[in-house]
Amino acid sequence: MRHTISVLVENKFGVLARIAGLFSARGFNIDSLTVGETEDMTVSRMTIVVRGDEKILDQVKKQLNKLIDVISVKDFRKKDYIDRELVLFKVVFGEKNKAKLAQIIDKAGAVILHRGAKTFLVQMVGPQDKIAALLEQLSEYGIKELTRTGKAAITKD
Numbered sequence: 001m002r003h004t005i006s007v008l009v010e011n012k013f014g015v016l017a018r019i020a021g022l023f024s025a026r027g028f029n030i031d032s033l034t035v036g037e038t039e040d041m042t043v044s045r046m047t048i049v050v051r052g053d054e055k056i057l058d059q060v061k062k063q064l065n066k067l068i069d070v071i072s073v074k075d076f077r078k079k080d081y082i083d084r085e086l087v088l089f090k091v092v093f094g095e096k097n098k099a100k101l102a103q104i105i106d107k108a109g110a111v112i113l114h115r116g117a118k119t120f121l122v123q124m125v126g127p128q129d130k131i132a133a134l135l136e137q138l139s140e141y142g143i144k145e146l147t148r149t150g151k152a153a154i155t156k157d
Contacts, residue, residue, distance in 0.1 A: 002031060003057045004083065004153050007046040007064055008071040011037060015069045019046065022063050028056065032085075032150035043071065047083075047153050076153055083153035087131050090119040092142035101141055108134040119144055 009015045016035060023030055032049035050060055057075065064073045093101045101120065105112055110124035124131055128151060135143065 001053065002049055002051050003060075004076040004081070004151060005048045005050065005057075005060065005064075006074040006076065006153060006155075007048060008038070008074075009044050009046060009067075010069040010071065011042050011044045012069055015044070016046075018067060018069065019048075019064070022067065023050075023060070026059070026063065028052065028060060032148075034150040034152050036152075047151055049151050074155070076155070079155050080157070081153050081155045083127060083151050084125055085128050085131055085151050086123070086125050086149040087135070087146065088113075088121065088123050088148075089135070089146040090116075090121050090144040091138050092119055092144055094118075097141065101138070104137060105134075108137075110134060 007019070009019070020030070020033075028050055030048060031051055032047075034047045035044055037043070038045050050057070052060075057077070061073050061075060064070050091101065091105075102112060105120065105122055108124065108130070109126060110122050112120045113123050114121035124134060131148075135146075
């Protein structure tokens with residue numbers, strides 16, 4: 001099971017390395033990690049997606065709360081939240097399927113940023129399941145290159 005955790009940390013040198021080290025030392029894998037400043041320049045928000053059962057999630061939260069630079073840890077499993085991810089990728093087309101491919105991309109809510117001679121450079125922002133569905137649908141055309149930001153999440157209230 002995948003869990004999303006929001007961690008507010010002091011915006012200081014080495015905090016990311018300490019948190020990554022905590023996960024590594026305990027054998028926990030990070031599926032996704034995003035970090036950025038908040039409305040307060042001295043505080044950063046880390047959105048971490050980790051896979052595991054309730055026991056692993058509780059252990060992760062306890063270990064994070066022990067770190068001196070951690071301000072708060074919020075588990076989104078029982079919260080009403082919105083998440084988004086950005087993905088950029090190149091998909092290959094031929095003259096016969098170019099129009100159909102453009103239609104699939106548009107219907108999914110993605111945007112073609114650049115039209116090359118044999119590839120489209122595509123951007124999609126959305127929930128990870130919608131991005132995964134589009135990538136699955138386009139895999140038969142040939143995804144040439146792909147980069148993702150990881151999940152960013154925020155509670156509604």
